[in-house]
Amino acid sequence: MAGTSCSSKMRPLTFTALFFALFTMGSSTAHVPLLLWSSERLPPLASPAAGHITSNDQLAAYLTSVFSSGSDTVLLFLQDKLSKEDFTVFGGVFGNKQDSAFHNLEAALQSSSSSVTLSALEWLGSSAILALLQEKLGVSPLLVDPETLSHLSIDASVNNLLLISLPYCNSLHKSCKEVLHGNDEVIGKVLSTVKAKNVPYIAIYTGLQPSRVISDMSESNQPAGRSLLQAVVSDVPPPIMFSVSGNPCIMLWAKNLNVSVSGTSSWTDLGTQTPTMTGSQCNVSNSVLVLNYASGFTLSFFMSQQFYPGSARNWFTLDLVQLQSGGQTASFIGSRGIYAPVEYSFHCQSVSSFQEPLLVQNATSTSQNTSQWMLNFVDFQIQGFNLKNGTNFSYASDCSGFFTAGIWMGLVTTFIMLLILVYGLHMITHLTTMDRFDDPKGPMISVPQMD
Structure with a gap:
């Protein structure tokens, strides 16, 4: 070679x-x-x-x-x-x-x-x-x-x-x-x-x-004419894993970890960078995953688990997400639906702090300088407890319920059509014939004619 x-x-x-x-x-x-x-x-x-x-x-x-x-x-x-x-x-x-x-x-x-x-x-x-x-x-x-x-x-x-x-x-x-x-x-x-x-x-x-990247590419190396589209293998990064004494205890994966410190005009995808996990920790009841990036951002995920008598099982929740940059910190509370049974992982196609947010910025701990900070995690999955497999997530509890908007629209439309059908059948089954008619043998009405 x-x-x-x-x-x-x-x-x-x-x-x-x-x-x-x-x-x-x-x-x-x-x-x-x-x-x-x-x-x-x-x-x-x-x-x-x-x-x-x-x-x-x-x-x-x-x-x-x-x-x-x-x-x-x-x-x-x-x-x-x-x-x-x-x-x-x-x-x-x-x-x-x-x-x-x-x-x-x-x-x-x-x-x-x-x-x-x-x-x-x-x-x-x-x-x-x-x-x-x-x-x-x-x-x-x-x-x-x-x-x-x-x-x-x-x-x-x-x-x-x-x-x-x-x-x-x-x-x-x-x-x-x-x-x-x-x-x-x-x-x-x-x-x-x-x-x-x-x-x-x-x-x-x-x-x-x-x-x-070499800019003076020879034109003779470029393919001429039409060419078929080729399937390109996507660059899928491996999950981020934090271990204690050789035992994995926190795993996180996302297609994009987008953060913005200046509104929607500028986004930074932290998923393309390699973080260190200094400051991360986990125990039986609490887990903290701290991702420190060379670009100056620090992203922290705070999770906890507890027993709920109503369901007779333990559940873990993503309580807080913190974004630090330039000596300032913004906190986002996971107040809507970021939870899963403790044996499962949590997955959601979109976890953001805007547009139907699952993360709500904590106004009491947010300064005026960080009020415009936003998070947007795409294809997000996290597990903070019971990582028995080591390198793979457990079964995922998805944030999307079974009755999605499309399913509800289909059910309502079907229900309306069913009502129309039932009403039509009801009208048909209650049709009756007339039981009385005019007597054709009765006297005829004569109308005198004037000459």
């Missing part, structure tokens, strides 16, 4: 050589780099050909030989964006190792039993690499962070796909190098935790999309 390199034991200058190889790599096709290393020996790989872009089919063929044991633990470090320029600009390649943002990554590559470098992997979409790994391993990804992983029990006898999502710099960050350095620290902590557990692993570091 071209566009790759493999070594059984990387020498100290290998990572620097990788930077120069990435720097000299050029193509008009969008691609991302991929680094793969393992605590055990990887299958050999052919030497690269200059300028070649590795296709996903070539990567899939190689991964088939890598994941052949049936008991592989894969650590997927998936960064929001990544390009070869990130290594050449922030890698400190000109002998200045103190200036590098990838200290832990360099050390991992140099100390690994073997490693593989794909300097340019064909980019087909943000879900391509994750979908490929799911297909090869036959398991769903589990989103973890260093804090969660330290308490998680890993069964090395089966396939495991642990997803560590890493952010990328944006307009809110002062320095891309600081963000990449923070990601490198996360990589170092995760690898240290896995090594401490004595679990053999295969690590992959790549990006969801290129950080620098």
